[in-house]
Structures are given as C-alpha cells and as structure tokens.
Amino acid sequence: MIEIELDGKKVDIVEGSMIMHAADKAGTYIPHFCYHKKLSIAANCRMCLVDVEKMPKPMPACATPVTQGMIVRTKSDKAIKAQKSVMEFLLINHPLDCPICDQGGECQLQDLAVGYGASNSRYEEEKRVVFHKDVGPLISMEEMSRCIHCTRCVRFGQEVAGVMELGMSHRGEHAEIETFVGQSVDSELSGNMIDICPVGALTSKPFRYSARTWELSRRKSVSPHDSTGANLIVQVKNNKVMRVVPLENEAVNECWIADRDRFSYEALNGEERLTTPMLKQGGVWKSVDWQTALEYVANGLKQIKANHGASAIGTLVSPHSTLEEIYLAGALMRGVGSENIDYRLRNADFAATPGARYLGTSIASLSQMQRVLVVGSNLRKDHPLFAQRIRQAVKIGCAVNVLNEQAQDWAMPIANLVTAPSSQWLQALADVAAAVAAEKGVPAPVAGNATPASVVIAKSMLGGESKSILLGNAAAHHAQALALLGVANWIAAQSGATVGYLTEAGNTVGAQLAGAMPGNGGLNAGQMTAGQLKAVVLLNNEPAYDCAGGAAAVQNLGKAEMVVTMSPFKANMEFSDVLLPIAPFTETPGTFVNAEGRVQSFHAVVRPLGETRPAWKVLRVLANMLDLPGFAFESSQDVLAQMHKNNGGVPDLVPAGALSNAASLPSAITAAPGLPAVAAIYQLDSIVRRAPSLQLTADARLSASSAEKVLS
Numbered sequence: 001m002i003e004i005e006l007d008g009k010k011v012d013i014v015e016g017s018m019i020m021h022a023a024d025k026a027g028t029y030i031p032h033f034c035y036h037k038k039l040s041i042a043a044n045c046r047m048c049l050v051d052v053e054k055m056p057k058p059m060p061a062c063a064t065p066v067t068q069g070m071i072v073r074t075k076s077d078k079a080i081k082a083q084k085s086v087m088e089f090l091l092i093n094h095p096l097d098c099p100i101c102d103q104g105g106e107c108q109l110q111d112l113a114v115g116y117g118a119s120n121s122r123y124e125e126e127k128r129v130v131f132h133k134d135v136g137p138l139i140s141m142e143e144m145s146r147c148i149h150c151t152r153c154v155r156f157g158q159e160v161a162g163v164m165e166l167g168m169s170h171r172g173e174h175a176e177i178e179t180f181v182g183q184s185v186d187s188e189l190s191g192n193m194i195d196i197c198p199v200g201a202l203t204s205k206p207f208r209y210s211a212r213t214w215e216l217s218r219r220k221s222v223s224p225h226d227s228t229g230a231n232l233i234v235q236v237k238n239n240k241v242m243r244v245v246p247l248e249n250e251a252v253n254e255c256w257i258a259d260r261d262r263f264s265y266e267a268l269n270g271e272e273r274l275t276t277p278m279l280k281q282g283g284v285w286k287s288v289d290w291q292t293a294l295e296y297v298a299n300g301l302k303q304i305k306a307n308h309g310a311s312a313i314g315t316l317v318s319p320h321s322t323l324e325e326i327y328l329a330g331a332l333m334r335g336v337g338s339e340n341i342d343y344r345l346r347n348a349d350f351a352a353t354p355g356a357r358y359l360g361t362s363i364a365s366l367s368q369m370q371r372v373l374v375v376g377s378n379l380r381k382d383h384p385l386f387a388q389r390i391r392q393a394v395k396i397g398c399a400v401n402v403l404n405e406q407a408q409d410w411a412m413p414i415a416n417l418v419t420a421p422s423s424q425w426l427q428a429l430a431d432v433a434a435a436v437a438a439e440k441g442v443p444a445p446v447a448g449n450a451t452p453a454s455v456v457i458a459k460s461m462l463g464g465e466s467k468s469i470l471l472g473n474a475a476a477h478h479a480q481a482l483a484l485l486g487v488a489n490w491i492a493a494q495s496g497a498t499v500g501y502l503t504e505a506g507n508t509v510g511a512q513l514a515g516a517m518p519g520n521g522g523l524n525a526g527q528m529t530a531g532q533l534k535a536v537v538l539l540n541n542e543p544a545y546d547c548a549g550g551a552a553a554v555q556n557l558g559k560a561e562m563v564v565t566m567s568p569f570k571a572n573m574e575f576s577d578v579l580l581p582i583a584p585f586t587e588t589p590g591t592f593v594n595a596e597g598r599v600q601s602f603h604a605v606v607r608p609l610g611e612t613r614p615a616w617k618v619l620r621v622l623a624n625m626l627d628l629p630g631f632a633f634e635s636s637q638d639v640l641a642q643m644h645k646n647n648g649g650v651p652d653l654v655p656a657g658a659l660s661n662a663a664s665l666p667s668a669i670t671a672a673p674g675l676p677a678v679a680a681i682y683q684l685d686s687i688v689r690r691a692p693s694l695q696l697t698a699d700a701r702l703s704a705s706s707a708e709k710v711l712s
Contacts, residue, residue, distance in 0.1 A: 103200030105213035136184035162411025229594030267690035275610025314340030319505035322590025335628035339522025343511035360500025370464030377472020483666035510593035531556035588614035597654035
C-alpha cells in the first residue's frame with residue numbers, strides 16, 4: 001500500500017493502481033467516458049484529465065499510476081480547464097439531437113456537458129456524418145454520428161464476451177466503430193454494449209422510440225431463465241414492461257446480464273398471452289370465468305380419483321416456476337393422495353440420490369478457478385454468465401478441460417478437449433479417472449484406459465489450487481447421469497476439486513428444495529409422459545419443447561382423460577382440456593434459488609394482465625375447492641414461511657450441508673442409449689421462445705435449422 005494526497009485528503013491505495021482507482025476509493029468523482037471498472041484501460045477520451053503536482057500538463061486519471069506521496073487535484077483550475085477543453089472537442093461533431101435521442105435522460109455525455117460544456121461552439125464547420133449500420137435484431141446502430149470513440153463496446157466484446165465483433169476502422173475524422181464486412185453482432189451477451197455506451201450510439205432496437213427514461217418506473221426482479229439468478233431492474237410504463245437492464249450484484253451477475261434476460265420481456269405483452277381461462281367444448285376453445293374453469297378442474301380430479309385412484313393423477317412442473325408455486329403444486333398433489341410430481345422434465349436418469357444437485361461452489365469463485373473440467377455442456381450458450389466468469393479465470397491462468405460431443409466455440413482458449421458421442425461419455429470419464437489413478441498410484445475406481453487425451457486432462461486437474469468439475473445440462477439429462485456423477489466425485493476427491501451441476505433453469509435447485517420429486521411409489525416425469533396418467537396438471541411447461549419425449553410425450557399426454565395447462569401463454573392447446581392463465585415472473589411475487597443455492601425473493605413489477613392470476617393463488621383456491629387442509633395462505637410470503645417451517649428454514653444462501661451432489665460409483669461401464677435432451681439458447685422456456693427479437697438472432701436461426709435436420 002502507498003499513500004497519496006487527493007484533493008487534500010490522504011488515500012491509501014495498492015501500488016500499481018491508477019489515480020482513478022484512488023478517486024473511487026476516496027469517493028471523489030472524476031468525469032470520464034472511456035473508463036469502465038470491468039474493462040481494460042484505453043485512455044481514449046481524455047475527459048478524466050487531472051492536475052498532478054510536478055507534472056507539466058494535466059494527466060489522464062485512468063491511465064496514470066499512483067506513486068508514493070503523489071499530490072493530485074481534480075478540481076483545480078488547471079484540471080477543470082483541461083476537462084472543459086476536452087468536452088469542447090467531443091461536442092464539435094456531436095449531433096444536436098438530444099430531444100429525439102433514445103439515450104436522452106440517461107446519457108453520460110449529456111450529463112457532463114451541463115457541467116463542462118460551453119453555451120456555444122466556436123466551430124462553424126459542418127459536423128461529420130456517419131452512415132448507420134444494421135448489426136442484427138437486438139442492437140441499433142442507426143445514429144453512429146453520436147459515437148465519441150470511447151471503444152467501450154469494442155473492449156467489452158474482446159474482453160468480456162470473448163468475441164471482438166466491433167472494431168474501429170479508418171483514422172482521424174473518418175474513424176468509425178463497425179463490424180467486419182457488414183456482419184451482425186451475435187454474442188449472447190451483446191446487449192451489455194447498450195448499457196456501457198456513454199452516448200446514444202448503441203441503443204436497444206426492441207425498445208427504440210417506445211418510451212423516455214423519465215417516464216419509466218424501476219423495480220427490482222430476478223431472471224427465471226438460467227441458473228445464474230441474474231438480478232434485474234425492470235422498467236415499467238403504464239403497467240407494461242418496457243425494458244430490462246442489469247441490477248449490479250458482484251456475487252451473482254456482476255453488472256452484466258445475458259441477452260435472453262434482457263430481451264425476453266417482449267413475450268410478456270405478445271399476442272400469445274393467455275388472459276382468460278378457457279375450456280375446450282366439442283373441440284372448440286371457449287373463454288369462461290375462473291369459477292367455471294376451476295370447478296371443471298376440481299370436479300374432474302375428484303371423478304378421476306374416484307374411478308381410477310389418486311395414483312392416476314400427476315403434475316409436471318417447470319423449474320422456471322417460483323419456489324412457492326412448485327411447493328404448492330406438490331402439496332396439492334400429495335393432498336389429493338398422489339406422489340406423481342416431478343420437475344425433471346428433460347431427464348433420462350431418475351435414480352434417487354440424497355440431497356439436491358447444485359453448483360458445488362459459489363458463482364463468484366468461478367472467476368478465480370485454476371482448473372476446470374466441464375462435462376456435457378455448451379457452456380457459452382447454456383450459461384452465458386458462467387462462461388463469462390470462467391473466461392476471466394482463463395485470463396489469469398485457468399486451464400479449461402472439456403469432455404463433450406463436439407468441439408464448440410466457447411470464445412475462450414480450451415486447454416484440453418475430448419470429443420466423444422454422448423453414449424461414450426461414461427467411458428471417456430472413466431478413462432480420465434484411470435489416468436488420475438495411474439498418476440497417484442491408486443487403484444482405478446472403474447474399468448478405464450489411460451489414453452493420451454485422458455492423461456493430459458488428469459495431469460491438468462491434479463495441478464493448481466482452486467478447481468472444479470462442472471456437469472452441464474447434457475450430463476444432467478444423460479441416461480447415465482448418476483454414473484457420470486459418481487465417477488466425477490471420485491476424480492474430485494483425488495484432485496481436491498469441487499463437483500457441481502451448472503443446473504438448467506432459474507429454479508432447478510429450488511424445485512429440489514421444494515420436494516418436487518415423486519415419493520414412494522410415485523411416477524417420475526418420464527413415466528408420466530409415457531401415458532400412465534388419466535389426469536395431468538402442467539404447471540408452466542410445454543411438453544413438446546420441455547420434455548425429453550417431445551412429440552411422443554405430447555401424443556401420450558393426449559390420451560389422458562383430462563389435461564390442465566397452467567401457463568401465461570396459449571400453450572398445449574392441441575391436447576389440453578382447460579387452460580388457466582397464470583402470471584409470469586413479472587406479475588407475481590416469488591422466490592428463485594440459483595445454482596449456488598442463493599435464495600432470492602422478488603415482488604411483482606406490474607399487475608397481472610387481463611384475468612391472469614398468480615399460480616400460487618390458483619393452486620390455493622383449487623386446493624380449497626378439493627377440501628384439502630393446510631392451504632389458508634394469504635400471501636406468497638405465507639407459502640414461503642410454511643416451506644421454511646417444513647424444511648427447517650431456508651436462509652439467504654442455502655448451506656452446502658443442505659445440498660449435495662452425492663452418487664456412488666457405477667458397477668460397470670456400458671454405452672448409454674439415446675441422446676440427452678438439451679434446449680437451445682433461445683428455446684429454454686416459454687417466455688424466451690415467444691420473444692420476437694431473440695427468435696430473429698443468428699443463434700435462434702441456427703438452432704431452428706439444427707432441429708429441422710434432426711426431424712428430417
């Protein structure tokens with residue numbers, strides 16, 4: 001640590017830090033544009049010029065290292081004059097279009113021009129004009145004349161997203177930020193460029209010209225899509241979600257969110273929203289009131305229980321639903337007398353294991369890993385923010401080892417890669433275990449061969465300090481998921497690594513804590529979608545897309561006497577008998593538990609649309625109509641409190657002891673049947689599937705063409 005003087009105050013700062021870092025620590029604001037705490041230093045804009053004693057001219061605070069005894073003045077006449085001069089240059093070519101600029105009201109240049117800009121310009125020459133560019137459905141580059149060449153967007157792509165999609169071409173007044181030869185911006189994190197742009201050069205194409213920032217109310221929420229549990233600020237106007245931006249949380253999503261977190265809101269007000277209960281009568285769907293719909297469901301469940309027994313009734317719940325909804329769905333089923341409830345819609349291996357599957361370490365620790373072994377995941381697309389964390393770890397020396405079906409572009413260096421058909425993953429992982437055993441001089445846990453590729457991975461995992469074995473969505477949904485976990489646990493025990501599941505959905509861990517799995521004699525999701533039920537309640541899912549069986553699951557469910565779909569959308573209409581409109585995450589309070597076991601509750605940000613009702617209320621009323629005891633809940637907090645009571649309490653972060661990734665070693669190595677069911681990046685849940693802009697992206701088009709090839 002060294003000491004400097006900043007505006008008359010003593011500041012202790014780590015040697016090698018910049019003046020800007022010292023100012024941040026001291027709470028002193030220095031105007032800037034190109035500097036961003038998560039990006040490398042570029043010193044492009046020169047707006048942060050400060051007066052450093054014994055320096056002949058002002059120095060950029062973002063790029064000037066501190067030295068012992070340095071005296072810095074940020075508010076001296078010399079500093080202010082330099083900053084005003086820079087502002088004058090920045091405004092020479094900037095268009096005077098603040099009244100119609102989408103960035104108006106939240107523009108850094110606009111804010112600083114108030115304090116550092118002049119009332120008139122000394123320049124009379126024509127302003128430069130930069131031709132607009134089309135870079136895809138998410139980001140608008142229509143007004144690139146506003147660009148001040150801070151290069152934040154360029155550095156974000158290169159350093160955080162891992163793909164340098166934007167760059168600067170030409171020189172001098174002809175310099176432009178653009179893509180290479182007219183390509184689109186296709187990163188799954190691209191929307192963050194909009195947030196970090198300090199002017200209105202990059203704006204949101206779906207949000208464009210729909211509202212002004214001062215018209216919007218800002219409310220906190222949590223993303224339901226993947227298992228990061230990204231913290232969100234949902235911006236609302238006239239009871240309508242207009243925009244979604246990140247809420248900074250260093251422990252979870254830092255200051256970034258994935259594009260599916262940012263742009264999926266379009267589906268919330270789309271044409272496919274279900275706003276009234278509907279019954280199918282004579283093959284024709286008709287809107288009815290809630291009383292009629294719920295009486296139909298309650299009477300149907302009673303009749304089927306009387307005719308076929310409670311075991312003929314089951315519920316499939318989505319892990320994208322809230323903790324309260326999942327808990328009540330399970331309580332309702334068990335109140336009826338059935339143990340048929342499951343959230344593991346895409347799983348193929350339903351072997352019972354103690355505890356819950358979770359990440360096995362903190363999300364923040366992924367940024368500091370030295371060794372990682374990822375099994376069965378397209379990490380970059382399945383978990384964009386986890387991939388970003390590991391990408392930062394790679395920069396400081398982390399070696400990433402991968403076992404997957406094919407080589408994929410993760411936008412980071414891969415140290416060692418083993419590709420094998422999913423049916424051979426268990427053998428490939430057993431080979432790594434055999435190589436570890438050979439290196440350590442211990443017996444191999446299962447039959448395996450120390451191949452050259454497995455030896456390299458074994459040596460990698462035996463080195464370093466902090467390390468983790470991460471099982472992806474394909475490994476979780478694998479027909480030999482439990483055996484893969486058992487071998488992974490043995491490798492981890494020998495190498496000192498943690499073992500964890502990346503987990504698929506926003507509430508996969510929460511669904512486990514809520515007990516959304518079959519009890520004694522209950523049917524699992526695979527058995528329920530095989531046609532063994534007479535009555536099925538579908539909570540927030542579409543079997544055609546969300547179940548491992550796909551089309552076969554739809555066909556089998558269509559044979560049931562009654563299928564009840566609870567969804568925010570007009571879903572499952574071809575085989576359902578009743579549709580109940582339930583609120584999406586923006587219209588209901590609730591709780592999600594992310595991959596690391598972090599419990600995050602949130603409030604509704606808008607009123608339910610039309611006759612939509614929160615699912616926890618629908619389940620409570622349905623239970624009352626079935627005369628089930630213990631459903632006198634007045635709020636979602638009451639439901640959560642009851643669950644806490646039953647589970648012995650659930651703190652803000654579920655302790656590791658309450659979660660486990662336990663599994664024993666397989667007795668033999670065999671090939672696995674079938675392919676793991678894994679959703680594409682923009683097919684993960686019903687909201688993302690209906691977001692128009694996301695479905696126009698290159699990733700969506702690629703996954704659609706891949707699906708067509710499989711079907712053909």
